[in-house]
Amino acid sequence: MKSRLIKRRHFLGLTLGLGLSSFSSRLKGNSSTKVPSVLILGAGLSGLYSALLLERAGFLVTILEGRDRIGGRIHTLKDLPGSPEAGAQGLSNLYSRLLSLGSRYGIQFQRRQRSARAKILFYIDGKVVSPAQWASSDVNQLSQAEKHILPPRLMTHYLRPNNPLQNREDWISSQYWQLDISLADYLKSQGASDEALRLMNVYPFSMNQIDSASALWGLRNDLLSQNPTSKPMRIIGGNSLLPETLAANLSSSIYLRKIIEEIRSSSEQVTVYCSDGSSYSADYALCTLPFSILRQIKIDPPIKGKQKEAVNNLPYTRVTQVYLSFKSPLKTRENIPLRLWSDSILEQIFPVKDEQGKVKGLTIWANGDNADRLDCLSTRQISQVVKSQLAKINPDLTNMVDIKRVTTWGSDPFSLGAYSHFAPGQISQFSNIMARPWQRIYFAGEHTGIIAPGMEKALESAERAIQELLAIVR
Protein backbone atom coordinates (compact mmCIF):
# COMPACT_ATOMS: atom_id res chain seq x y z
CA MET A 1 0.00 0.00 0.00
CA LYS A 2 1.48 3.31 -1.02
CA SER A 3 0.50 5.67 1.74
CA ARG A 4 3.31 8.19 1.45
CA LEU A 5 1.98 10.75 -0.96
CA ILE A 6 4.51 13.52 -1.15
CA LYS A 7 8.10 13.73 -0.06
CA ARG A 8 10.61 16.57 -0.28
CA ARG A 9 9.37 19.09 -2.74
CA HIS A 10 10.62 22.63 -2.91
CA PHE A 11 8.67 24.90 -0.61
CA LEU A 12 7.79 28.23 -2.16
CA GLY A 13 7.41 30.11 1.11
CA LEU A 14 4.77 32.38 2.50
CA THR A 15 4.96 35.72 4.25
CA LEU A 16 1.84 35.89 6.30
CA GLY A 17 2.75 38.31 9.01
CA LEU A 18 2.65 35.62 11.70
CA GLY A 19 6.32 36.06 12.64
CA LEU A 20 7.12 32.71 11.08
CA SER A 21 10.29 33.75 9.28
CA SER A 22 11.87 35.33 12.35
CA PHE A 23 11.12 32.19 14.34
CA SER A 24 12.62 30.05 11.60
CA SER A 25 15.79 32.20 11.44
CA ARG A 26 16.23 31.88 15.19
CA LEU A 27 15.92 28.11 14.98
CA LYS A 28 18.50 27.95 12.22
CA GLY A 29 20.86 30.38 13.97
CA ASN A 30 20.89 28.40 17.21
CA SER A 31 22.41 24.97 16.68
CA SER A 32 21.59 23.89 20.27
CA THR A 33 17.84 24.37 19.75
CA LYS A 34 16.01 21.15 18.86
CA VAL A 35 13.76 21.60 15.85
CA PRO A 36 10.21 21.09 17.17
CA SER A 37 8.15 18.40 15.48
CA VAL A 38 4.38 18.43 14.93
CA LEU A 39 1.91 15.75 13.84
CA ILE A 40 -0.96 17.25 11.91
CA LEU A 41 -4.10 15.17 12.20
CA GLY A 42 -6.20 15.52 9.03
CA ALA A 43 -5.23 16.67 5.53
CA GLY A 44 -8.21 18.95 4.95
CA LEU A 45 -7.74 22.65 4.25
CA SER A 46 -6.90 23.59 7.84
CA GLY A 47 -4.38 20.74 8.18
CA LEU A 48 -2.60 21.48 4.91
CA TYR A 49 -2.46 25.21 5.55
CA SER A 50 -1.17 24.58 9.08
CA ALA A 51 1.53 22.38 7.57
CA LEU A 52 2.60 25.16 5.21
CA LEU A 53 2.78 27.66 8.06
CA LEU A 54 4.70 25.29 10.32
CA GLU A 55 7.18 24.38 7.60
CA ARG A 56 7.70 28.08 7.04
CA ALA A 57 8.48 28.45 10.74
CA GLY A 58 11.03 25.63 10.53
CA PHE A 59 9.08 22.83 12.28
CA LEU A 60 9.31 19.18 11.29
CA VAL A 61 5.82 18.27 10.12
CA THR A 62 4.09 14.94 9.46
CA ILE A 63 0.49 14.78 8.28
CA LEU A 64 -1.82 11.84 8.97
CA GLU A 65 -5.01 11.48 6.94
CA GLY A 66 -7.66 8.74 7.27
CA ARG A 67 -9.11 8.91 3.74
CA ASP A 68 -7.37 7.79 0.60
CA ARG A 69 -7.39 11.38 -0.62
CA ILE A 70 -6.53 14.81 0.75
CA GLY A 71 -8.95 17.76 0.90
CA GLY A 72 -11.51 16.46 3.42
CA ARG A 73 -14.70 18.46 2.99
CA ILE A 74 -13.41 19.99 -0.23
CA HIS A 75 -14.14 17.47 -2.94
CA THR A 76 -14.72 18.25 -6.61
CA LEU A 77 -16.43 15.36 -8.42
CA LYS A 78 -14.26 15.66 -11.51
CA ASP A 79 -15.67 12.52 -13.12
CA LEU A 80 -19.22 13.92 -13.30
CA PRO A 81 -20.51 16.32 -15.97
CA GLY A 82 -19.76 19.92 -14.98
CA SER A 83 -17.53 18.71 -12.08
CA PRO A 84 -20.01 19.45 -9.28
CA GLU A 85 -18.65 20.27 -5.84
CA ALA A 86 -19.62 17.67 -3.25
CA GLY A 87 -18.14 19.66 -0.36
CA ALA A 88 -17.39 23.38 -0.24
CA GLN A 89 -19.46 24.95 -3.02
CA GLY A 90 -18.14 28.44 -3.42
CA LEU A 91 -16.30 31.40 -2.02
CA SER A 92 -16.49 35.15 -2.32
CA ASN A 93 -14.18 38.08 -2.91
CA LEU A 94 -14.20 38.50 0.90
CA TYR A 95 -12.22 35.26 1.42
CA SER A 96 -9.00 37.26 1.65
CA ARG A 97 -6.80 34.47 3.07
CA LEU A 98 -7.97 31.93 0.54
CA LEU A 99 -7.61 34.31 -2.41
CA SER A 100 -4.11 35.43 -1.48
CA LEU A 101 -2.98 31.90 -0.64
CA GLY A 102 -4.37 30.54 -3.91
CA SER A 103 -2.90 33.37 -5.96
CA ARG A 104 0.55 32.73 -4.48
CA TYR A 105 0.42 29.23 -5.88
CA GLY A 106 -0.98 30.13 -9.27
CA ILE A 107 -4.63 29.18 -8.67
CA GLN A 108 -7.00 31.20 -10.81
CA PHE A 109 -10.33 32.50 -9.65
CA GLN A 110 -13.40 33.52 -11.60
CA ARG A 111 -16.39 35.70 -10.70
CA ARG A 112 -19.57 33.63 -10.63
CA GLN A 113 -22.72 35.11 -12.08
CA ARG A 114 -25.63 35.07 -9.67
CA SER A 115 -28.60 33.22 -11.17
CA ALA A 116 -31.55 35.48 -11.75
CA ARG A 117 -34.03 35.10 -8.92
CA ALA A 118 -36.95 34.96 -11.37
CA LYS A 119 -35.82 31.54 -12.58
CA ILE A 120 -36.43 29.86 -9.24
CA LEU A 121 -39.63 27.87 -8.76
CA PHE A 122 -41.23 26.72 -5.53
CA TYR A 123 -42.70 23.28 -5.07
CA ILE A 124 -44.79 23.57 -1.95
CA ASP A 125 -47.54 21.32 -0.69
CA GLY A 126 -47.28 19.36 -3.93
CA LYS A 127 -47.78 22.34 -6.23
CA VAL A 128 -45.33 24.23 -8.46
CA VAL A 129 -45.55 28.00 -7.90
CA SER A 130 -43.51 30.80 -9.47
CA PRO A 131 -42.29 33.74 -7.37
CA ALA A 132 -44.86 35.97 -9.12
CA GLN A 133 -47.69 33.60 -8.15
CA TRP A 134 -46.53 33.09 -4.58
CA ALA A 135 -48.33 35.92 -2.75
CA SER A 136 -51.75 34.85 -4.02
CA SER A 137 -51.18 31.10 -4.31
CA ASP A 138 -53.54 28.80 -2.38
CA VAL A 139 -50.49 26.90 -1.03
CA ASN A 140 -49.25 30.09 0.61
CA GLN A 141 -50.50 29.60 4.17
CA LEU A 142 -48.37 32.36 5.67
CA SER A 143 -49.97 35.06 7.81
CA GLN A 144 -51.35 38.12 6.04
CA ALA A 145 -48.26 40.15 6.98
CA GLU A 146 -45.93 37.45 5.60
CA LYS A 147 -47.74 36.48 2.39
CA HIS A 148 -45.56 38.62 0.14
CA ILE A 149 -42.28 37.14 1.45
CA LEU A 150 -40.74 34.43 -0.72
CA PRO A 151 -40.05 31.29 1.36
CA PRO A 152 -36.22 31.39 1.09
CA ARG A 153 -36.31 35.05 2.27
CA LEU A 154 -38.30 34.39 5.46
CA MET A 155 -35.26 33.80 7.68
CA THR A 156 -33.57 37.04 6.59
CA HIS A 157 -36.88 38.88 6.98
CA TYR A 158 -37.04 37.91 10.65
CA LEU A 159 -33.34 38.01 11.57
CA ARG A 160 -32.03 41.10 9.85
CA PRO A 161 -34.04 44.09 11.11
CA ASN A 162 -33.25 43.50 14.81
CA ASN A 163 -29.89 41.79 14.46
CA PRO A 164 -27.85 43.38 17.28
CA LEU A 165 -24.51 41.96 16.07
CA GLN A 166 -22.28 44.57 14.50
CA ASN A 167 -18.94 42.83 14.18
CA ARG A 168 -18.14 39.31 13.06
CA GLU A 169 -16.73 38.27 16.44
CA ASP A 170 -19.65 39.72 18.48
CA TRP A 171 -21.46 36.38 18.65
CA ILE A 172 -18.91 34.98 21.12
CA SER A 173 -19.15 38.04 23.39
CA SER A 174 -21.08 37.54 26.66
CA GLN A 175 -22.97 40.75 25.91
CA TYR A 176 -25.14 38.77 23.44
CA TRP A 177 -25.50 35.49 25.27
CA GLN A 178 -29.13 36.15 26.21
CA LEU A 179 -29.71 35.33 22.53
CA ASP A 180 -28.16 31.89 22.89
CA ILE A 181 -31.67 30.40 22.87
CA SER A 182 -33.58 28.27 20.38
CA LEU A 183 -33.71 29.94 16.99
CA ALA A 184 -37.33 28.78 16.61
CA ASP A 185 -38.27 30.58 19.87
CA TYR A 186 -36.43 33.70 18.78
CA LEU A 187 -38.17 33.75 15.38
CA LYS A 188 -41.54 33.31 17.12
CA SER A 189 -40.71 36.27 19.35
CA GLN A 190 -40.08 38.30 16.20
CA GLY A 191 -43.60 37.50 14.97
CA ALA A 192 -43.06 34.45 12.73
CA SER A 193 -46.23 32.40 12.16
CA ASP A 194 -46.26 28.60 12.52
CA GLU A 195 -46.29 28.23 8.74
CA ALA A 196 -43.31 30.58 8.45
CA LEU A 197 -41.46 28.46 11.01
CA ARG A 198 -42.32 25.31 9.03
CA LEU A 199 -40.96 26.81 5.82
CA MET A 200 -37.85 28.15 7.57
CA ASN A 201 -37.04 24.55 8.47
CA VAL A 202 -36.47 23.86 4.78
CA TYR A 203 -32.75 24.37 4.37
CA PRO A 204 -32.06 26.60 7.36
CA PHE A 205 -28.50 27.60 6.47
CA SER A 206 -25.78 25.74 8.37
CA MET A 207 -28.00 23.91 10.85
CA ASN A 208 -30.36 20.93 10.90
CA GLN A 209 -33.53 22.47 12.33
CA ILE A 210 -34.40 25.89 13.70
CA ASP A 211 -35.41 24.50 17.09
CA SER A 212 -32.11 22.68 17.61
CA ALA A 213 -29.86 25.64 16.72
CA SER A 214 -28.94 28.75 18.67
CA ALA A 215 -30.56 32.04 17.62
CA LEU A 216 -27.15 33.65 18.12
CA TRP A 217 -25.74 31.27 15.50
CA GLY A 218 -28.52 32.28 13.10
CA LEU A 219 -27.82 35.97 13.77
CA ARG A 220 -24.11 35.40 13.22
CA ASN A 221 -24.82 33.75 9.85
CA ASP A 222 -27.14 36.60 8.94
CA LEU A 223 -24.43 39.15 9.74
CA LEU A 224 -21.90 37.26 7.59
CA SER A 225 -24.30 37.24 4.64
CA GLN A 226 -25.02 40.97 4.86
CA ASN A 227 -21.95 42.46 3.22
CA PRO A 228 -23.13 44.29 0.07
CA THR A 229 -19.63 44.13 -1.44
CA SER A 230 -19.63 40.30 -1.40
CA LYS A 231 -19.30 38.78 -4.88
CA PRO A 232 -19.47 35.03 -5.51
CA MET A 233 -16.29 33.47 -6.91
CA ARG A 234 -15.13 30.05 -8.04
CA ILE A 235 -11.78 28.34 -8.35
CA ILE A 236 -11.06 27.58 -12.00
CA GLY A 237 -10.52 23.83 -12.18
CA GLY A 238 -12.64 23.11 -9.10
CA ASN A 239 -12.20 23.61 -5.38
CA SER A 240 -10.10 20.45 -4.92
CA LEU A 241 -7.34 22.28 -6.75
CA LEU A 242 -6.73 24.29 -3.59
CA PRO A 243 -5.81 21.41 -1.22
CA GLU A 244 -4.04 19.61 -4.08
CA THR A 245 -1.89 22.68 -4.76
CA LEU A 246 -1.10 23.22 -1.07
CA ALA A 247 -0.08 19.56 -0.73
CA ALA A 248 2.11 19.72 -3.82
CA ASN A 249 4.00 22.62 -2.27
CA LEU A 250 4.69 20.91 1.05
CA SER A 251 7.98 19.23 1.89
CA SER A 252 6.41 17.22 4.69
CA SER A 253 5.21 13.65 4.32
CA ILE A 254 1.46 13.10 4.07
CA TYR A 255 0.39 9.60 5.04
CA LEU A 256 -3.00 8.56 3.64
CA ARG A 257 -5.31 5.80 5.01
CA LYS A 258 -4.07 6.48 8.54
CA ILE A 259 -7.25 6.24 10.57
CA ILE A 260 -6.46 7.75 13.95
CA GLU A 261 -7.92 5.87 16.91
CA GLU A 262 -6.03 7.21 19.89
CA ILE A 263 -4.01 10.29 20.84
CA ARG A 264 -1.72 10.10 23.89
CA SER A 265 -0.04 13.18 25.28
CA SER A 266 2.78 12.73 27.83
CA SER A 267 5.01 15.36 29.39
CA GLU A 268 7.55 14.74 26.61
CA GLN A 269 5.63 14.07 23.42
CA VAL A 270 2.38 13.14 21.67
CA THR A 271 1.84 9.67 20.18
CA VAL A 272 -0.94 8.95 17.74
CA TYR A 273 -2.16 5.40 17.14
CA CYS A 274 -3.80 4.37 13.87
CA SER A 275 -6.18 1.53 13.01
CA ASP A 276 -3.51 -0.27 10.95
CA GLY A 277 -1.30 -0.68 14.03
CA SER A 278 1.11 2.12 13.14
CA SER A 279 1.95 4.93 15.54
CA TYR A 280 3.62 8.30 15.16
CA SER A 281 5.22 10.54 17.78
CA ALA A 282 6.18 14.20 17.81
CA ASP A 283 6.61 17.08 20.24
CA TYR A 284 3.10 18.35 19.53
CA ALA A 285 -0.06 17.36 17.68
CA LEU A 286 -2.29 19.77 15.78
CA CYS A 287 -5.71 18.13 15.56
CA THR A 288 -8.00 19.33 12.75
CA LEU A 289 -10.48 16.45 13.00
CA PRO A 290 -14.11 17.56 13.25
CA PHE A 291 -15.48 17.16 16.79
CA SER A 292 -18.04 14.73 15.32
CA ILE A 293 -15.04 12.44 14.72
CA LEU A 294 -12.85 13.42 17.67
CA ARG A 295 -15.54 12.31 20.12
CA GLN A 296 -14.98 8.72 18.92
CA ILE A 297 -11.20 8.90 19.43
CA LYS A 298 -9.56 8.05 22.74
CA ILE A 299 -7.59 10.96 24.15
CA ASP A 300 -5.21 10.28 27.00
CA PRO A 301 -5.27 12.04 29.40
CA PRO A 302 -8.96 12.69 28.66
CA ILE A 303 -10.09 16.23 27.88
CA LYS A 304 -12.10 17.61 30.77
CA GLY A 305 -15.05 19.84 31.66
CA LYS A 306 -16.80 22.09 29.17
CA GLN A 307 -14.22 21.39 26.48
CA LYS A 308 -15.05 17.69 26.70
CA GLU A 309 -18.77 18.54 26.53
CA ALA A 310 -18.07 20.59 23.41
CA VAL A 311 -16.19 17.72 21.75
CA ASN A 312 -19.00 15.32 22.65
CA ASN A 313 -21.99 17.49 21.79
CA LEU A 314 -21.21 20.06 19.10
CA PRO A 315 -23.84 19.39 16.40
CA TYR A 316 -23.06 18.95 12.73
CA THR A 317 -25.44 19.69 9.85
CA ARG A 318 -26.40 16.62 7.87
CA VAL A 319 -26.39 17.15 4.12
CA THR A 320 -27.20 14.66 1.36
CA GLN A 321 -26.78 15.49 -2.31
CA VAL A 322 -27.96 13.69 -5.42
CA TYR A 323 -26.27 14.57 -8.72
CA LEU A 324 -28.19 14.32 -11.96
CA SER A 325 -26.81 14.61 -15.47
CA PHE A 326 -28.79 15.41 -18.61
CA LYS A 327 -29.13 12.57 -21.10
CA SER A 328 -28.68 15.02 -23.97
CA PRO A 329 -27.62 18.69 -24.11
CA LEU A 330 -30.33 21.07 -22.92
CA LYS A 331 -32.12 22.96 -25.66
CA THR A 332 -35.28 24.45 -24.25
CA ARG A 333 -34.34 25.58 -20.83
CA GLU A 334 -37.28 27.84 -20.16
CA ASN A 335 -39.72 25.08 -19.20
CA ILE A 336 -37.30 23.18 -17.02
CA PRO A 337 -37.04 24.23 -13.38
CA LEU A 338 -33.28 24.43 -12.95
CA ARG A 339 -33.62 26.04 -9.54
CA LEU A 340 -36.22 24.69 -7.21
CA TRP A 341 -36.97 25.34 -3.55
CA SER A 342 -39.30 22.83 -2.02
CA ASP A 343 -40.87 21.56 1.18
CA SER A 344 -40.59 18.02 -0.22
CA ILE A 345 -37.77 15.61 0.59
CA LEU A 346 -35.78 17.10 -2.32
CA GLU A 347 -35.59 20.55 -0.62
CA GLN A 348 -33.41 22.29 -3.20
CA ILE A 349 -32.40 21.73 -6.79
CA PHE A 350 -29.80 23.89 -8.49
CA PRO A 351 -27.88 23.67 -11.75
CA VAL A 352 -24.33 22.40 -12.13
CA LYS A 353 -22.63 24.73 -14.59
CA ASP A 354 -19.28 24.37 -16.25
CA GLU A 355 -16.77 27.23 -16.38
CA GLN A 356 -18.42 28.59 -19.54
CA GLY A 357 -21.73 28.80 -17.68
CA LYS A 358 -23.31 25.88 -19.56
CA VAL A 359 -25.73 23.76 -17.51
CA LYS A 360 -24.35 20.22 -17.30
CA GLY A 361 -26.48 18.70 -14.59
CA LEU A 362 -28.45 19.30 -11.43
CA THR A 363 -27.70 18.91 -7.75
CA ILE A 364 -30.46 17.97 -5.34
CA TRP A 365 -29.67 19.08 -1.81
CA ALA A 366 -31.40 17.87 1.34
CA ASN A 367 -30.59 19.06 4.84
CA GLY A 368 -31.19 17.81 8.38
CA ASP A 369 -34.19 15.45 8.72
CA ASN A 370 -34.67 15.14 4.96
CA ALA A 371 -31.01 14.18 4.58
CA ASP A 372 -31.60 11.52 7.25
CA ARG A 373 -34.65 10.23 5.37
CA LEU A 374 -32.63 9.86 2.18
CA ASP A 375 -29.72 8.28 4.05
CA CYS A 376 -32.03 5.47 5.24
CA LEU A 377 -32.69 4.47 1.62
CA SER A 378 -30.66 2.38 -0.80
CA THR A 379 -29.32 4.09 -3.92
CA ARG A 380 -32.09 2.36 -5.90
CA GLN A 381 -34.75 3.63 -3.51
CA ILE A 382 -33.28 7.16 -3.64
CA SER A 383 -33.46 6.95 -7.42
CA GLN A 384 -37.15 5.96 -7.23
CA VAL A 385 -37.98 8.76 -4.77
CA VAL A 386 -36.16 11.35 -6.89
CA LYS A 387 -37.79 10.22 -10.12
CA SER A 388 -41.29 10.17 -8.62
CA GLN A 389 -40.85 13.64 -7.11
CA LEU A 390 -39.43 15.04 -10.35
CA ALA A 391 -42.35 13.54 -12.26
CA LYS A 392 -44.73 15.55 -10.09
CA ILE A 393 -42.69 18.72 -10.50
CA ASN A 394 -42.12 18.43 -14.24
CA PRO A 395 -42.75 15.15 -16.13
CA ASP A 396 -40.33 16.17 -18.91
CA LEU A 397 -37.49 16.53 -16.45
CA THR A 398 -37.79 12.93 -15.21
CA ASN A 399 -37.08 11.57 -18.65
CA MET A 400 -34.22 13.98 -19.28
CA VAL A 401 -31.97 13.06 -16.38
CA ASP A 402 -29.86 10.22 -15.10
CA ILE A 403 -28.97 9.87 -11.42
CA LYS A 404 -25.20 9.78 -11.25
CA ARG A 405 -24.23 9.78 -7.58
CA VAL A 406 -25.36 10.32 -4.02
CA THR A 407 -23.12 11.96 -1.41
CA THR A 408 -24.10 11.77 2.24
CA TRP A 409 -22.00 13.91 4.57
CA GLY A 410 -24.01 12.92 7.65
CA SER A 411 -22.80 9.35 7.41
CA ASP A 412 -19.37 10.00 5.90
CA PRO A 413 -17.08 8.21 8.40
CA PHE A 414 -14.47 11.00 8.21
CA SER A 415 -16.76 13.95 8.83
CA LEU A 416 -20.14 12.70 10.17
CA GLY A 417 -21.69 15.97 9.02
CA ALA A 418 -21.10 18.82 6.63
CA TYR A 419 -20.31 21.65 9.05
CA SER A 420 -20.55 22.38 12.76
CA HIS A 421 -23.04 24.71 14.39
CA PHE A 422 -24.19 25.48 17.93
CA ALA A 423 -27.28 24.22 19.74
CA PRO A 424 -29.17 26.60 22.06
CA GLY A 425 -27.00 27.40 25.10
CA GLN A 426 -23.79 26.07 23.57
CA ILE A 427 -22.26 29.33 22.37
CA SER A 428 -22.10 30.74 25.89
CA GLN A 429 -20.70 27.46 27.24
CA PHE A 430 -18.31 26.33 24.51
CA SER A 431 -17.23 29.05 22.12
CA ASN A 432 -14.41 30.45 24.26
CA ILE A 433 -12.93 27.16 25.48
CA MET A 434 -13.48 24.54 22.81
CA ALA A 435 -10.27 25.21 20.86
CA ARG A 436 -8.00 25.57 23.91
CA PRO A 437 -4.81 23.51 23.69
CA TRP A 438 -5.00 20.35 25.80
CA GLN A 439 -1.65 19.08 27.07
CA ARG A 440 0.49 18.89 23.88
CA ILE A 441 -2.52 18.84 21.55
CA TYR A 442 -3.56 21.98 19.64
CA PHE A 443 -6.83 22.38 17.74
CA ALA A 444 -7.71 23.83 14.36
CA GLY A 445 -10.48 23.15 11.82
CA GLU A 446 -13.55 25.03 10.67
CA HIS A 447 -15.38 24.26 13.94
CA THR A 448 -12.78 26.30 15.84
CA GLY A 449 -12.89 29.40 13.61
CA ILE A 450 -14.73 32.51 14.75
CA ILE A 451 -14.85 35.29 12.21
CA ALA A 452 -14.93 33.88 8.71
CA PRO A 453 -17.31 31.49 6.89
CA GLY A 454 -16.58 27.96 5.58
CA MET A 455 -13.19 27.40 3.96
CA GLU A 456 -11.93 30.79 5.11
CA LYS A 457 -12.82 29.74 8.67
CA ALA A 458 -10.65 26.63 8.30
CA LEU A 459 -7.72 28.90 7.26
CA GLU A 460 -8.43 31.37 10.08
CA SER A 461 -8.40 28.52 12.60
CA ALA A 462 -5.02 27.30 11.34
CA GLU A 463 -3.45 30.72 11.82
CA ARG A 464 -4.78 30.94 15.38
CA ALA A 465 -3.51 27.45 16.25
CA ILE A 466 -0.04 28.15 14.79
CA GLN A 467 0.22 31.36 16.81
CA GLU A 468 -0.60 29.37 19.96
CA LEU A 469 2.11 26.83 19.13
CA LEU A 470 4.69 29.51 18.36
CA ALA A 471 3.95 31.19 21.67
CA ILE A 472 4.83 27.93 23.48
CA VAL A 473 8.02 27.01 21.66
CA ARG A 474 9.49 30.51 21.31
Ligand SMILES: Cc1cc2nc3c(=O)[nH]c(=O)nc-3n(C[C@H](O)[C@H](O)[C@H](O)COP(=O)(O)OP(=O)(O)OC[C@H]3O[C@@H](n4cnc5c(N)ncnc54)[C@H](O)[C@@H]3O)c2cc1C
Ligand atom coordinates in the same frame (compact mmCIF):
# COMPACT_ATOMS: atom_id res chain seq x y z
C1 LIG B 1 -21.73 20.01 1.59
C2 LIG B 1 -20.79 21.10 2.03
C3 LIG B 1 -20.94 22.38 1.51
C4 LIG B 1 -20.05 23.39 1.89
N1 LIG B 1 -20.17 24.61 1.31
C5 LIG B 1 -19.23 25.55 1.56
C6 LIG B 1 -19.21 26.75 0.80
O1 LIG B 1 -20.02 26.96 -0.10
N2 LIG B 1 -18.24 27.66 1.09
C7 LIG B 1 -17.29 27.43 2.04
O2 LIG B 1 -16.43 28.28 2.24
N3 LIG B 1 -17.27 26.29 2.75
C8 LIG B 1 -18.21 25.35 2.53
N4 LIG B 1 -18.18 24.17 3.21
C9 LIG B 1 -17.29 24.04 4.38
C10 LIG B 1 -15.84 23.73 4.02
O3 LIG B 1 -15.79 22.65 3.14
C11 LIG B 1 -15.11 23.40 5.31
O4 LIG B 1 -15.23 24.50 6.21
C12 LIG B 1 -13.63 23.11 5.17
O5 LIG B 1 -13.34 22.36 4.03
C13 LIG B 1 -13.22 22.39 6.44
O6 LIG B 1 -11.84 22.13 6.42
P1 LIG B 1 -11.18 21.46 7.71
O7 LIG B 1 -9.78 21.27 7.42
O8 LIG B 1 -11.57 22.22 8.92
O9 LIG B 1 -11.96 20.06 7.87
P2 LIG B 1 -11.88 18.77 6.94
O10 LIG B 1 -11.83 19.15 5.52
O11 LIG B 1 -13.00 17.89 7.36
O12 LIG B 1 -10.49 18.11 7.34
C14 LIG B 1 -10.37 17.15 8.37
C15 LIG B 1 -9.60 15.97 7.81
O13 LIG B 1 -9.49 14.96 8.83
C16 LIG B 1 -9.64 13.70 8.22
N5 LIG B 1 -10.05 12.72 9.22
C17 LIG B 1 -11.27 12.58 9.79
N6 LIG B 1 -11.27 11.57 10.66
C18 LIG B 1 -10.02 11.06 10.66
C19 LIG B 1 -9.38 10.01 11.38
N7 LIG B 1 -10.02 9.26 12.29
N8 LIG B 1 -8.08 9.77 11.13
C20 LIG B 1 -7.39 10.51 10.23
N9 LIG B 1 -7.93 11.52 9.52
C21 LIG B 1 -9.24 11.79 9.74
C22 LIG B 1 -10.70 13.94 7.18
O14 LIG B 1 -10.70 12.93 6.20
C23 LIG B 1 -10.32 15.31 6.64
O15 LIG B 1 -9.45 15.21 5.53
C24 LIG B 1 -19.03 23.13 2.84
C25 LIG B 1 -18.88 21.83 3.34
C26 LIG B 1 -19.74 20.84 2.94
C27 LIG B 1 -19.54 19.44 3.47
